[in-house]
Amino acid sequence: MEPTATRRRPRLAQTLVDDLRRQIEAGALPVGAQLPTEPQLEAQFDVSRTVVREAIAELRAAGLVIPIQGKGMFVTDLATAPAITLTPREIQSIPHTLETLEFRMAVETEGAAIAAYRRSAMQEEAIRAANHEMADRIQNGGSTVEADFAFHQAIAAATNNSHFVDAMTRFGPRSIPRGQFPTLPSANDTQYLLGVLAEHDRILEAIADQDPEAARAAMREHLTASQKRYRQLSR
Incomplete structure (x- = not known):
């Protein structure tokens, strides 16, 4: 893979994360809603499957979505929870x-x-x-x-x-x-x-x-x- 492609991929993934996060926070993707499928996100944002998977991994790590086996990714109620305060x-x-x-x-x-x-x-x-x-x-x-x-x-x-x-x-x-x-x-x-x-x-x-x-x-x-x-x- 060319260096420029390697550098671009994280930026594309972060752009997708930011967009989906905004949709979740705005209620366009409410709690319980299913995230668009990987092919749908690829087409909608004109990005590769790898970029989509990296973005979804970030959303999962943030607790915004969870997988339900055989169905896909769904928005969690953690997405609307207040900011976390650790001891x-x-x-x-x-x-x-x-x-x-x-x-x-x-x-x-x-x-x-x-x-x-x-x-x-x-x-x-x-x-x-x-x-x-x-x-x-x-x-x-x-x-x-x-x-x-x-x-x-x-x-x-x-x-x-x-x-x-x-x-x-x-x-x-x-x-x-x-x-x-x-x-x-x-x-x-x-x-x-x-x-x-x-x-x-x-x-x-x-x-x-x-x-x-x-x-x-x-x-x-x-x-x-x-x-x-x-x-x-x-x-």
Whole structure:
């Protein structure tokens, strides 16, 4: 790719983000509305699929939209929420949270791929059970942090490599960022948590299908969304 094209793409993505954000804030895309599809956004703004996906990733990281499996992206009620005010302790936690997510990105993307071709039927069931537990917690309004961590820990176990298990055990449930930021609206927001669950579903199904590439990509997408969200808090 030519350098000029590389430089232009972030600007195009930011332009698209800004335009969609204005539509959301103005009510042209109200809470619950479906975002135009990727092909529609490509045609409307005359940009590439890559630009559209980068823009949508930014909107997801900002908590403005969430994916609903099989349907598309929808505007959340977080889009109309007041500005976020973090406590001093939460502000101090941001750098460590970003470092943890960076480490998890390096380890868990490959771990998911390895789990996809090494997992046993029993290990697959353990991953599925953790995901079901998280779904139950969302439905009942309970804390999802422990179940979320159990999901990732079960994937580490399915690699059948003790170093992946050791890495997850070292961090424990504190590696789930929202547990460190209780004042964030998304920490207990049902729509947001269902979006996280949908990301888990994609990881789970790729592992169940023994598709390493799909598992790697699904885990990368999942952790990238978290990274972007918490980077925005540090600005």
